[in-house]
Structures are given as structure tokens and as C-alpha cells.
Amino acid sequence: MLSLFQKTSAAHKSYSDCSGCGLCLLVCPVWHRKRDLQHSPQGWAKALQHGAAPGDLADAVQDCTLCRACDPVCPEQIDIGAMILKLRRQMAHPQTAALQGRMAAQARRPAPAHQEKTALLAGAALRAHPALLNRITALLGKAGAFAVAHDDGADISLALEAGVVVPPDRLAALIEPLRRADKIIVADGLLLPYLAQWLPAAKIYSLGETLSSLEAVRRNLRSTDLYMIEPRAYHADYVRLVKYYDRLRRERGCDFNLDLQRIAIPATARGLPQRLGLAMPDDDAQAHWVLHGRSITRIVVENLEDRAAFEKISGVPVVHLAELADD
Amino acid sequence: MIPEISDLALTEPGTIGPCHVGPDALQGIKRQQTNPTRWNGQGWHPFAAALRDSGIELRENIAACGTFATDAGGTAYGLPHGVVIARSTAQVAALLKAAQQLRVPVTVRGGGLTTEGESVAFGGVLLDMTGMSRVLHVDSAALTVRTEGGIFWHSLAEELRRYGMDYLSAPLNLTSSVGGTLGVGGIDVNSPRLGCSADQALSVQVVTPRGEIVECSDTQNAELFRRVILGYGQFGVITEATLKIRRYTPLRMHYFYYDSLRTAVEDMQLLNRNDASDYAGILTIMDCAVNLLVAFDSDEREAAFKENWQVQLRGHGEAGFALCMLRRYALRPWKLPEAWYLLQRKRELFPEFRRPEYLRDGLMHDRTVVFSRAVWKFWGSKQMVIPDLATSAEKFVAAVERGNAVCRKYFPHYTLYMVGIKLRAEHKPHYEMSCIPPDAEGWAYGCEFEPMMDDRVYSRDYLQSFKNAIYDIGVDLGGSYYRFGGMMKGYIRRVFGDEVVNRHLAMKREADPAMILNRDVIF
Incomplete structure (x- = not known):
């Protein structure tokens, strides 16, 4: 029987195990934009531990981009992504x-x-x-x-x-x-x-x-490129992929959208309303933060969403990884 | 329009008001108010109205208040009546003016990493400073940064690193806030060379308890600067700070292992006295495996250490220490469970400090990421007590050995973390009634005693007894503590004496007539 939300590993911990370290909010693009603990996994966990009901958190939980950056940094190994989806399941959605x-x-x-x-x-x-x-x-x-x-x-x-x-x-x-x-x-x-x-x-x-492992693509990466890793896939297989991209960095010398905890910083900040077309995306501030203080000549994206976000605000060329390959 | 105080009673005096935890619990029941000075909700409604009239968002729902119900220690619980996310200096000033006039307590919170309930609000308003966490200006030429006070040191590092810069010293915890740290100290493994974080502040913008906005430094409003830095948040809210920064360098880290606390401490002090390393600190597994970590910012400093000082250290490398342990436990087979624990701990811990994603070409790229992640993973739990002792260099070995004996008595497993703090002679006035012991010259030394909870549940009485036993050593030795507020404030008069405390209390009353700001934390 397929189970949608059951992890194959040992039973995962829940919000009640959160010790409040706050490492999740440091990597959370929504917290970064709002600077409000209630828009962070730590905030939800603490609120739930102390008497809030899932409905009290509805707006903030819907704003989560599900980039899953919080999952690999949680020292308690709480499956935060699953916690968020579980909260969403408890909230009736018009769609x-x-x-x-x-x-x-x-x-x-x-x-x-x-x-x-x-x-x-x-x-x-x-x-x-x-x-x-x-x-x-x-x-x-x-x-x-x-x-x-x-x-x-x-x-x-x-x-x-x-x-x-x-x-x-x-x-x-x-x-x-x-x-x-x-x-x-x-x-x-x-x-x-x-x-x-x-x-x-x-x-x-x-x-x-897959594309970045192709020699035809890889050899055209430059040391002055900013390479945008797609956060969801990266965080889902963090332990393996952090090594993969580190090898790519050593080989090609390009910069990555990784923070000091080696977490991928997303270029967009789209919550559920944006995903369902109920609200317009507003990615500018997030894309600006990715580029802040960097000296680059080109942005290479794995994800088309990122291309659109950077094309709007950046003065340098933005290309999809597949477009790097020789014709 | 703010109403008169006489109109402000939320409930009839002596009656229990609505409970934020269980809104229908005990309402209307008369009680004996044993502490007549305790704030009992008076003035809350007009205060809330005054904030809203000023356009300040006040959240009173359980989701907002519950978020801040405890701190990192997890042994003190309290709920604010409402929460305000700090958004601007002007907003903080308006809030404090209203609070002062209506006598509503204000608890200021940064990362919430206190362990004694210092950042827990027992009623009143909780001001969450993390809403003011932006870097305002980086001056790479002058090597300074201007930042908002609620920023986490790690967020500051993220931004500085884009400019090839780094802060000087900060707690090895990613979610310590700048404002909170400047108020209490801030110890890093480079503190033996660069001092505590509070000494890195060149100037700060402060909102006083009366709601005035004041810029202060060693030369401008110097008296306020002296009170705010290391002042436990009693004399103002730090809304902005100008800090020294430096060029970023990765670390070359070395570990030396000892089976004696005394020897390791003596060697660390030798390095500090002779400026032999850029970083030095001690982290232990009980008193069995004592790790002196030594690190450098440059090849030159590392080479000089290897040539001049390494030979004088009495610690072992990993293999040499393993042999020592083998010999020790072969002669003491009844201690094999302890040996097994050490082995298990080594297996878990060592890879965490050498995770390849945080090392490049053998260099550690961000010490705080490595240490903070390890700290939360292996030491973090929902309940934490970390009593500490700070003494002069001369008394430090005695403090550590006596504290270690207390740990042995109370817990099967624990960790000690020790580091030296270079003092700035010109900042002596800042140090009065702070974590810096009054008799320290040149360096102060601090040791944290952290029990491992090991999935056991200890009563608060037991934990408090343990903390008291550690703090009694501080009184006996004439030292000080990093965490002397909140549940430990009973030690303040014992360790600093009435004259000093009364003088500071008088200054506090002058600055904060209604005693609203971080009330009950130390006074």
C-alpha cells in the first residue's frame, strides 16, 4: 500500500519535539522577507506547543514556499516539510x-x-x-x-x-x-x-x-557564473547533493546560491496562493537578496521560475542549464 | 488619548484575571496577592489602545503569545499579554513611552537564547526585536558595519561574507542576536584575543525606558553607553549598533586531547598569555576527554605556533589520546561503561566537527555554523541548564575543578566549555556588575557546565539545586556569572554586594521610573 506521507525511515518527530533553536528560520525565505517568527517553522511549532490550533496559523502556513530548506538544518530531525503539509491538510482549502x-x-x-x-x-x-x-x-x-x-x-x-x-x-x-x-x-x-x-x-x-552532469553542459560553466540550484530537489537529497555541487564548484569555479549553512537560497518566494494563481508572485526582493553583493557576469538556472525572476531584476544574461550545451 | 492610571484596572485587585493559557480557568476567584509589587494586568487595555492609535500592530492571540512562552532553557514559562514585532526605532520609542506612562512591563527578546527565563514575559508586552534585523551599511574601508539590533549574528555574517568580511567575535550560536549579546557579553573562541562581543561595539542607538532615542558611544553619551553595554537590557533597547568588522578568513583548526582539566586549562592560559593562537577554547566530555581546540587565521600564525608553542602543549593527538584511554580503562575495568560512553560520543561528535560541506581544503569555513549545529544536535534539548562561572585567570582552575565535582555529583554525563576573554582596560566601567569578574586583570575566564539530559526528565527543583551548587562556588571565589538574571537573580547581591547593586538599582530607577523594561530580570 502506498502511503503518501509516511517516511520509510524511522518514525519522524513532530512539532512537539522542537527545542526552539531557530536554525530553520535562518534559512527560511518567508522569514527573511517578513522578519516575523510567526512565519517560520519554529514559530508554528512553538505556537502549537503552547495552545494554538492549526487554524490560527493558516495564513502563515499557506505562505510557506515548501523550499524545504528547513529540513536538513533541523538538529532534532523533525520532518518539517511533512509537518507543514499536515497542517495544510487540516485547513479546508477553497481549491x-x-x-x-x-x-x-x-x-x-x-x-x-x-x-x-x-x-x-x-x-x-x-x-x-x-x-x-x-x-x-x-x-x-x-x-x-x-x-x-x-x-x-x-x-x-x-x-x-x-x-x-x-x-x-x-x-x-x-x-x-x-x-x-x-x-x-x-x-x-x-x-x-x-x-x-x-x-x-x-x-x-x-x-x-542530470543536465549539469552532462559534459556538453558542464564544460560551458564559467567561474563568473552564478549557478542557481533548484532548492526543493536539493534539500530533498541534501547530504548527497551538497557533495555533488561542491565537486562542480571545484571543477568549474562558479558561484552558487548557497548560504553559509550550504542551503540553497531560492530566487522566488511563492506560497500556495501564488502557486494556485490566487495571488500574483512578488519575487523581486528574494531575487535581489540572492544577487546582493555578488560580482557575476551570468546567471545559470536549473528552474524556469528562477529565470523569470532574474530576468525581471538583473542586468546580466540569464540562461537555463540546457542552453549552455553546444548546439 | 491615554487614560488615567486609576481607570486601568483589568480586573478587581486581588482577583485572578483571564488566563491566557486556559481562558476559562479560575476566573473571578479571589486570591491573596503575596507580592504587592507584581504587575497584575493593570493598564493593559489602555496601553493596547494607545499602541493601536499609534499604528503599532499588537498581537494578543495565542498563536502569537504562545510562540514566546519559554526560552532556550525551557524551564521558565510565561505568557505575554501581547506581542509587538519591532519594526523601527520610532515604533520602539512610541511603545516604551506608552509603557512607561501606563506602567506596563516590556520584555525585550532577541533570539530567545536565555536559559533562566530572562527573555520570557510574565505578562505585559513582549517586544520581538528580530523584526529589526537588517544590515544598514557595510564600510569595508573603515572596517565597520551599522546594523539593526535584532539581527542574528549569523544573518550578519551571511551579509558580511558577500563583501568578503566577517564580524570579530560572537557567540557560537547562530541565533544569538546582536542587541541581546551586547547587553550580556558574547563569548567566542577568539575572545582570548579579541575580547567579548560587547567590546566590539563602537556605538549603539538606544531607546531609553522613557522612550528617548539616543546615540551613544565611548565619547558620546558615554554614561548611557557604559550602562547599556553589558547592562542586561535594563537601561535601554538597542535598536542599532555600529560594530567593528574584519576581512574574512577561514580557519586552520587543531585539536589537542587531555585527560586532566587542570593541565588543559594551564595550556590554554599559556597560549592566551603569549598570543600564540588566534582561537583557543576547551570542550570536554565530562572530565575524561578534554579537548583544547586551537585555530589560526593564517598560515603564518599557524607556522609560528608549530615552531614555538606546540611542543610546550601537554595534550595528545587523537591516536596518542586513544592509547592513554586504553591504558586508563585497562587498569580500571569497573569504569568500562564510562569508556563505552566516551567511545560512542566520539563516534557521534567527531564527524560532526569535520563535515565535508563545511570544510574546504582542510579549512573550516564558518566556525559558528559547525559549532552551533553540533551544539544543538548533541547538547540541545527542550530543557537546558547551563550554569557558568567567570573568574580571574588565577582562580579559574579551582572554579573548573570545583564545578566539575558538582557536575559529577548531579549528572552521569556533562560537558564543560571554557574560554578566555581579553579585557579592555578602558572599558572597566562597562564591566561593573556584569559577567566580567571584578578582580580580573588582562583576561577573565568563563566555564559553562552543561549536563546532558540523555532523554531523562529532571525536576526543576533538581536542576535549580545543581545551578545553585555551581553558583555557590562563584560566591565563594568572588567571581561572576554570565547568566545571573531571571531564576538566578538571587545571587546578584551575594556576588556583587549591596553597595554595587544598590547603586545600579538607583540608576535604574532614575532611568526607568516605572521599572517597566525587562522587569524582574535582575532587580
Whole structure:
């Protein structure tokens, strides 16, 4: 039985275990913008420990960007991301019915009969940029049999983000075709750790890691580049990826969006209302903070959202990782 | 319009008012008010109205107040009536003016890393300074930074590092705030060379308890500067600070292991006296494994240490110390559980101090990240007591050995953290009634005694007895303490004497007639 929110490791701790160290708020982009403890995991944990109900925290919890920077820094090893999603599940959301309807419709779509050994779950953002998707497809295609997955779980990702329960039939419709793939490449960093739970035997990588490991891409990184790591995928596999990107830094000399705790600083600060299109994104301050005090000549992004944020405020070229590869 | 104080009673005197923890509990029940000076909610409603009239956001809901119900110690619990997030100096001034007029207690909180309840509000308003946590100006040429007072030292480091700069010394804890630290001290492993954090402040902007905004330094409003620095938050709220900074350098770290506290302390003091290292401190596993850490900012300083001083140290390398331990426990087989604990602790701790993501080419890139993460991971718990002793160099070995005996008596496992603090002769007036012991010359020395809770639950009485036993040593030796406020304030008169305390109390009454600012913390 697939369980959406159950960790495969030892039973995780909850907000009641928070000792109040505050390391989570130091890496929280929402706290950084608001400077308000109530907009931080520590604030929620302490409020819940001392009598607040989940509903009292609704606005702040919905503002969380789910970058999951707080997860690797928590000394108590509280699964903060799971705590936030659990809180969201306890809050009725006006979009629940729409999200459920979207998942039901997707579950009824027929699955393809054949699945290549390597599958790319492109996600909605990449599908909206067909030229870039074609370029990525061509790059990855050179490495062997490869296909863009017919179902990339974009609706599931949004449901997970909103705290809406994913029906088992919809989950099965996503997972079953992927069981035949040996390697899965995921553009959506939120989905990545869940796929790793649902498909424990599969090798699952982020699109950023996959592209940056290609020599054709890697060799064109410059020491004056700012390389923007996609935070969700990075924090989901922090222990391994911190070493991976450190090797990349040593090899290419480029700067990264990493803070002193080696946590990825996001370029955007989009909470649930922005993700659901209920509020306009306002990423300028966050993108400015990433660039603050840096001397760079180009920004290289793994994630298209970051490209849009930097193009708005930066005077230097902004390119997607796939665009670094020689034609 | 602020109403008269006589109109302000929230409840009938002597009656228990609405309880913020259980709103329906005990209401209307008459009680004997045993402490007539204790604030009982009078003036709250007009105060709240005055703040709102001034456009200050006041949060009175349980989500806001509950967030601040305790501090890092987790043994003192209290709820404010309301919370204000500091947003500007003018806002803080307006709040303090209203509080002074309406006699409403104001508890100021930075990172909330106190352990004795000093940053816990027992009613009144809690002013959360972390809302004012922006860097205002970095001057790389003059090597100074102007910052808001609520900033965490780590946030300051994040910003300074973008300019290739670093602060001088700060607590090895990522969420200590600048304002809070300047008020109490701030000890780093480079304090033997650079002094405590409070001595790095060139000037501060302060909002006095009467709501006046004053810039002060050694040369401007010097008396207020003397009272605010190391003043335990009694004489003003630090809203901005200008601090010395320096060029950033990664660390070259060395560890030496001892099985004797006395020998390790003597060696640390040798290094400090001779300026032989840029960083020096001692971290122990009980009194069994005593680690003297020594670090350098440059190859040149490291080379000079190796040539002139390393040979004089009596500590061992890791392999040599393992042999010592083997010999020690082979002769004392009844102590094998202790040996097993040491081994387990070593297995857990050592990799944490050598995590590859924080080291590059063998250099430690941010000592505070490494130490603070390790501290919270291995020492942190929901309940923490860290009594400490500060003495002159001459008395320090005695203080450590006596404190260690107390730890042995009360807890199976504990850690000691020791460091020297270079004193600035011209700052002697700052040091009066502070963590700096009155008889210290040149250096003061501090030792924290931190029991490992090991998932055990201790009663508050037990923990208090332990703290008292440590603090009694301070009284006996004529030392001081880093944490003498809150639950430990009973020691203030014992250790500093009535004359000093009465003089400071008179200054406090003059500066804060309604005694609203950080009330009950030390006076």
C-alpha cells in the first residue's frame, strides 16, 4: 500500500519535539522577507506547543514556499516539510474540489503501453516552453533510450502542495507506467522525494543534476557564473547533493546560491496562493537578496521560475542549464 | 488619548484575571496577592489602545503569545499579554513611552537564547526585536558595519561574507542576536584575543525606558553607553549598533586531547598569555576527554605556533589520546561503561566537527555554523541548564575543578566549555556588575557546565539545586556569572554586594521610573 506521507525511515518527530533553536528560520525565505517568527517553522511549532490550533496559523502556513530548506538544518530531525503539509491538510482549502477534479480526470486518461528505460517528468513549466523542452530531449536522448513521460504528475504535485489527499487510483495511474523505467528524471523538485518513496527501486534524479552532469553542459560553466540550484530537489537529497555541487564548484569555479549553512537560497518566494494563481508572485526582493553583493557576469538556472525572476531584476544574461550545451 | 492610571484596572485587585493559557480557568476567584509589587494586568487595555492609535500592530492571540512562552532553557514559562514585532526605532520609542506612562512591563527578546527565563514575559508586552534585523551599511574601508539590533549574528555574517568580511567575535550560536549579546557579553573562541562581543561595539542607538532615542558611544553619551553595554537590557533597547568588522578568513583548526582539566586549562592560559593562537577554547566530555581546540587565521600564525608553542602543549593527538584511554580503562575495568560512553560520543561528535560541506581544503569555513549545529544536535534539548562561572585567570582552575565535582555529583554525563576573554582596560566601567569578574586583570575566564539530559526528565527543583551548587562556588571565589538574571537573580547581591547593586538599582530607577523594561530580570 502506498502511503503518501509516511517516511520509510524511522518514525519522524513532530512539532512537539522542537527545542526552539531557530536554525530553520535562518534559512527560511518567508522569514527573511517578513522578519516575523510567526512565519517560520519554529514559530508554528512553538505556537502549537503552547495552545494554538492549526487554524490560527493558516495564513502563515499557506505562505510557506515548501523550499524545504528547513529540513536538513533541523538538529532534532523533525520532518518539517511533512509537518507543514499536515497542517495544510487540516485547513479546508477553497481549491480542494478543483484539484480533486483535475486528478480524477487525469486518472481516467489511458496510460501508454510502453515506457522507455529513462523517463523525464517535465512538469507544467517546461511543457510551456516547447523549444527548451525539445533541447533537453535532444540532450538527454544522446545518452540513450529516453522519453518524456506522458503523465508528469503536475496535478499531483499541486495537490501535495495544497495538502489535498491524492486518491489511490490517481497515484497508481502515475506510478504504474514508471515502474518499467530504470531511471526517472524529474523537473519538479517537490515531486522528487515522493517519487523516491513510491518507487524505491528506481533511480530518480533532478533535471538540474542530470543536465549539469552532462559534459556538453558542464564544460560551458564559467567561474563568473552564478549557478542557481533548484532548492526543493536539493534539500530533498541534501547530504548527497551538497557533495555533488561542491565537486562542480571545484571543477568549474562558479558561484552558487548557497548560504553559509550550504542551503540553497531560492530566487522566488511563492506560497500556495501564488502557486494556485490566487495571488500574483512578488519575487523581486528574494531575487535581489540572492544577487546582493555578488560580482557575476551570468546567471545559470536549473528552474524556469528562477529565470523569470532574474530576468525581471538583473542586468546580466540569464540562461537555463540546457542552453549552455553546444548546439 | 491615554487614560488615567486609576481607570486601568483589568480586573478587581486581588482577583485572578483571564488566563491566557486556559481562558476559562479560575476566573473571578479571589486570591491573596503575596507580592504587592507584581504587575497584575493593570493598564493593559489602555496601553493596547494607545499602541493601536499609534499604528503599532499588537498581537494578543495565542498563536502569537504562545510562540514566546519559554526560552532556550525551557524551564521558565510565561505568557505575554501581547506581542509587538519591532519594526523601527520610532515604533520602539512610541511603545516604551506608552509603557512607561501606563506602567506596563516590556520584555525585550532577541533570539530567545536565555536559559533562566530572562527573555520570557510574565505578562505585559513582549517586544520581538528580530523584526529589526537588517544590515544598514557595510564600510569595508573603515572596517565597520551599522546594523539593526535584532539581527542574528549569523544573518550578519551571511551579509558580511558577500563583501568578503566577517564580524570579530560572537557567540557560537547562530541565533544569538546582536542587541541581546551586547547587553550580556558574547563569548567566542577568539575572545582570548579579541575580547567579548560587547567590546566590539563602537556605538549603539538606544531607546531609553522613557522612550528617548539616543546615540551613544565611548565619547558620546558615554554614561548611557557604559550602562547599556553589558547592562542586561535594563537601561535601554538597542535598536542599532555600529560594530567593528574584519576581512574574512577561514580557519586552520587543531585539536589537542587531555585527560586532566587542570593541565588543559594551564595550556590554554599559556597560549592566551603569549598570543600564540588566534582561537583557543576547551570542550570536554565530562572530565575524561578534554579537548583544547586551537585555530589560526593564517598560515603564518599557524607556522609560528608549530615552531614555538606546540611542543610546550601537554595534550595528545587523537591516536596518542586513544592509547592513554586504553591504558586508563585497562587498569580500571569497573569504569568500562564510562569508556563505552566516551567511545560512542566520539563516534557521534567527531564527524560532526569535520563535515565535508563545511570544510574546504582542510579549512573550516564558518566556525559558528559547525559549532552551533553540533551544539544543538548533541547538547540541545527542550530543557537546558547551563550554569557558568567567570573568574580571574588565577582562580579559574579551582572554579573548573570545583564545578566539575558538582557536575559529577548531579549528572552521569556533562560537558564543560571554557574560554578566555581579553579585557579592555578602558572599558572597566562597562564591566561593573556584569559577567566580567571584578578582580580580573588582562583576561577573565568563563566555564559553562552543561549536563546532558540523555532523554531523562529532571525536576526543576533538581536542576535549580545543581545551578545553585555551581553558583555557590562563584560566591565563594568572588567571581561572576554570565547568566545571573531571571531564576538566578538571587545571587546578584551575594556576588556583587549591596553597595554595587544598590547603586545600579538607583540608576535604574532614575532611568526607568516605572521599572517597566525587562522587569524582574535582575532587580
